[in-house]
Amino acid sequence: MACQETQFEKQIIDLYDQISKLKSLKPSKNVDTLFQQLMSTCLPTETNIDVKKMCPKVQAIRTNLIKLRSEAVGYSEQHFSTVLGSLEDNPLHHLDLYPYYTNYLKLTKLEFDLLTKHSSHVPIKIAFVGSGSMPFTSIVLAKFHLPNTTFHNIDIDPQANSLASRLVSRDPDLSNRMIFHTTDILDATEILRGYDVVFLASLVGVDKEAKLKVIEHLENHMAPGALLMLRSARGLRSFLYVDVDPCDLKGFEVLEIYHPSMSDGFVNSVMVARKSSD
Numbered sequence: 001m002a003c004q005e006t007q008f009e010k011q012i013i014d015l016y017d018q019i020s021k022l023k024s025l026k027p028s029k030n031v032d033t034l035f036q037q038l039m040s041t042c043l044p045t046e047t048n049i050d051v052k053k054m055c056p057k058v059q060a061i062r063t064n065l066i067k068l069r070s071e072a073v074g075y076s077e078q079h080f081s082t083v084l085g086s087l088e089d090n091p092l093h094h095l096d097l098y099p100y101y102t103n104y105l106k107l108t109k110l111e112f113d114l115l116t117k118h119s120s121h122v123p124i125k126i127a128f129v130g131s132g133s134m135p136f137t138s139i140v141l142a143k144f145h146l147p148n149t150t151f152h153n154i155d156i157d158p159q160a161n162s163l164a165s166r167l168v169s170r171d172p173d174l175s176n177r178m179i180f181h182t183t184d185i186l187d188a189t190e191i192l193r194g195y196d197v198v199f200l201a202s203l204v205g206v207d208k209e210a211k212l213k214v215i216e217h218l219e220n221h222m223a224p225g226a227l228l229m230l231r232s233a234r235g236l237r238s239f240l241y242v243d244v245d246p247c248d249l250k251g252f253e254v255l256e257i258y259h260p261s262m263s264d265g266f267v268n269s270v271m272v273a274r275k276s277s278d
C-alpha cells in the first residue's frame with residue numbers, strides 16, 4: 001500500500017536524500033545546515049505522529065539517518081576538541097566555545113538530579129561509555145556536581161581518547177579524576193563491576209539491535225545495585241537517537257524515564273535503571 005506520506009515524512013525523505021548524498025560529513029556550512037534542519041524537523045514533542053506506524057521506507061531511513069548523524073557528531077566533536085586542546089590556556093576554562101555547551105549543562109544537571117534521587121550514596125566511580133573526543137558529561141559532572149568522583153571514559157576510538165585526554169591534562173583537578181580506556185565496550189568485562197554508575201552515550205549502538213547488544217553486555221557485567229543512565233528518544237526524536245523501551249532493559253529495574261519538553265534545552269530522553277541482583 002502506498003505510504004500515506006505525512007508532511008513530516010516528506011520532510012524526512014527530502015532531508016535524507018540530501019544528507020545521504022553528502023560527500024563528507026565533516027563540519028561545513030552545508031553539513032551543519034542540513035543537520036540543523038533535521039534537528040528542528042524532529043524536535044516537536046506535541047504531535048500525535050506514531051513513528052512506529054510509518055511505512056518501511058521511512059523506517060529504513062530512520063536507522064540510516066541515526067548512523068549518518070552519529071558520524072557527523074563524531075567529526076563535529078573531534079573538530080571542537082582539537083580547537084579547545086590547541087588553546088594556550090586550560091581548555092576547561094573555554095568550554096563555552098562548544099556550541100552545544102549550555103545544552104550539555106542542562107542535560108547533565110538533569111542526569112545528576114536523577115542520579116541523586118535514585119542513589120543511596122555519592123558515586124565514587126562512574127563510567128561513561130562512548131565518551132568521545134568531547135567527554136562533556138564527565139567534565140560537567142566532575143567540575144560542577146561530583147568533586148570527589150572518578151570518571152572512567154570508555155571509547156573504542158583511540159583518537160577520541162587522545163583528544164579527550166588533552167582537554168583535561170592541564171587541569172590540576174580533572175587530570176587526576178578523568179581516566180580513559182580505549183576498548184570496545186563489548187570487550188570490557190571485569191572492569192564494569194567496579195562502577196557505581198554507568199552512563200551509556202546516545203550514539204553507542206546506532207541501531208536497535210546494536211543498542212540492545214550493548215545493554216545486555218552491561219547487564220551481564222555490571223555490579224548488582226549499580227545504576228545505568230541511558231539516553232533514549234521518544235516520538236519524532238527517534239530519528240535522531242535510538243529509542244529504547246523499558247522492556248528492552250532485561251535484568252534492570254527501570255526507576256524513572258524523563259522525556260524532555262521543547263523548553264528543556266536538550267533533545268534526548270533519559271532512563272535510569274538499577275542492575276538487579278545476580
Ligand SMILES: C[S@@+](CC[C@H](N)C(=O)[O-])C[C@H]1O[C@@H](n2cnc3c(N)ncnc32)[C@H](O)[C@@H]1O
Pocket residue numbers: 070073074077129130131132133154155156157160183184185186201202203204205
Ligand atoms: C560521537 S560520540 C558522541 C557522544 C555524545 N556526546 C553522546 O552523548 O552520545 C560517541 C562515541 O561512542 C564511541 N563508540 C561507539 N561505539 C562504541 C563501542 N562499541 N564501544 C566504545 N565506544 C563506542 C565512538 O567512538 C564515539 O566516540
